[in-house]
Amino acid sequence: MCKACDYTIHSAQHHFGWDNSLAPAERVAPGSTILFQCHDSSAGQLGPSSTVADVTALDFGKINPVSGPIYVEGAKPGDALKITIESFAPQARDGAGWGWTANIPGFGLLADQFTEPALTLWRYNPATMAPALWGTQGKVPLKPFAGTIGNALAERGLHSIVPPRRTGGNMDIRDLTAGVTLWLPVEVEGALFSVGDTHAAQGDGEVCGTAIESPMDVVLTLELEKDANLRTPRFSTPGPVTRHLDAKGYEVTTGIAPDLMQAARDAVASMVDLLCATRGMSAVDAYMLVSTCGDLRISEIVDMPNWVVSFYFPRVVFE
Template identity: 40%
Template sequence: MAHTFHISKSERHLKWDNSLPPVATVPSGSTLTFDLLDGGHNQFTASSTDADILTFNLSLADPAHGPIYVESAEPGDVLKIEFVDLRPARYGWTAIFPGSVGFGLLHDEFPEHKLQIWDLETHRQDGYTVFKEGIHVPVNPFLGVVGLAREEAGEWSTIPPYETGGNIDCKHITVGSVLYLPVKVKGALFSCGDGHAAQGDGEVCGTAIETPMNVTVRLTVEKGMQWVESPHYITSHEHTANLVRGGGKGEYAALGIDADLREASRKALRGLINWLVAEKRLTREESYILCSVAADLKIVEAVDMPHFGVACSLPLGVFVGPPYI
């Protein structure tokens, strides 16, 4: 018999901790629905402005909803997570936080704060949101935080990713995708959160299109998958089609070359921002935000030492009208 459980936005935590009592105990194969706060703990609303960044409480970031105890899950097993439905709220936000906060690949080069509010309702059926007139960003909902409790005792931040998942921020794990996570504690203790309406690979300014989200997932315990020692996933056909739709006009990319992989990534991002400013007449802050929600970092060279090659590429399909085409 199929079982369905609902988890409210009040059932959340801010640290991974295998001693947390579960908010629900479910059999393997159960479907769960979640009402999720956004990655900023709903501190921004559709009417927020740049000034609201100054009162943002970073200690509330990346709430995870749960944990869920899955019956029959034992250390050494794998939890299979199927993403059935991901429904963003009517609005979202992207922020450049002041440089001292440390978010963003170029945080030291962007000392001023900026908040972008996105309308996620008007063009929901069309599958995009408007960055500004002439620039559309395809909507591709996914969860930034999907994870299980760690084996180690104590409290662990929800901000970084771990071998057991967490804040993996992988835009490819969307509706129809399947994620596999290694179980380290009895019951697995599954939690999720941090809904995103869109993001580029790298989330380079530190935030995606952050949004509250209604979520439906199915949790199943898998035995005998010893090769899964970190998050593994299978993408959906629909996700592949969405990528083609967003990039059907090709890409513009800048390459960063450096002996340090992070510095090569910074150079690539800086190059793409410079192109957006020079050719598309966007501001540096607008360019940084657009790169975070729509551009992808890719390792294109990792064997010809001592240098790495990293590309930062933007689908030209985001430019849909004057003055950008």
């Protein structure tokens, strides 16, 4: 347990979807430090002994649970909730951190090309957070973060947790890791903050739709900035954000098209082809692997009519 924490939000205190009528799991004063026990994005439907059949059987009404909500005393519409991300601790099973990556039919950037379910299971050392082994071929550097972190919306009713929102939510920003400060717009009294969907590692883009989905305990400090009037979330990092990947350089493929989405798809598909050709892996394995550690970047967006999107795959995975 977190000795420095003022509150603990237990794993049973979670919800699916944003709804400003939900009763708070806790009411806290600004400046409180809170331990959140977060489920993986499947809400426990997948585990260390799961099979591909379990991917097919997923109940999508129970995806991306978030722990909370937290009512922050004094928070009003127009304020910003300032979140200091203190730490992540994997919820170990049998002494090991664990996670999963899946190709879920109908989901992901290349869903039309990868129509069958697939599953990769991961184990890693929760004390050292050393890179997680990818079969016998490679290892993926770990960088834990919360994929879903946000406040309730002003609009009444239940809103899906899948798309990101102006108040945060399922943003899947790989750099929202320990040491980062995040500001979220407040649209309802008390903010009604929740967090979940923790990952052990992810590439920018999360291109297959999943990363290393891994349940974790998250410690956050919540403060208020009055009358900030943010339109969308912003955050500040304490230092470099790709140091865990940079050491051996990158292999890079590009997509060039008049549409950014098509360029992104082409860049990822070319990297899948490259890994299949050079590493002898199956296409779906390559697709899942790049989702955990490869980065999509907009390289050029001014030279009309075509834009350039690049996909960076870190060579450290195989070296």
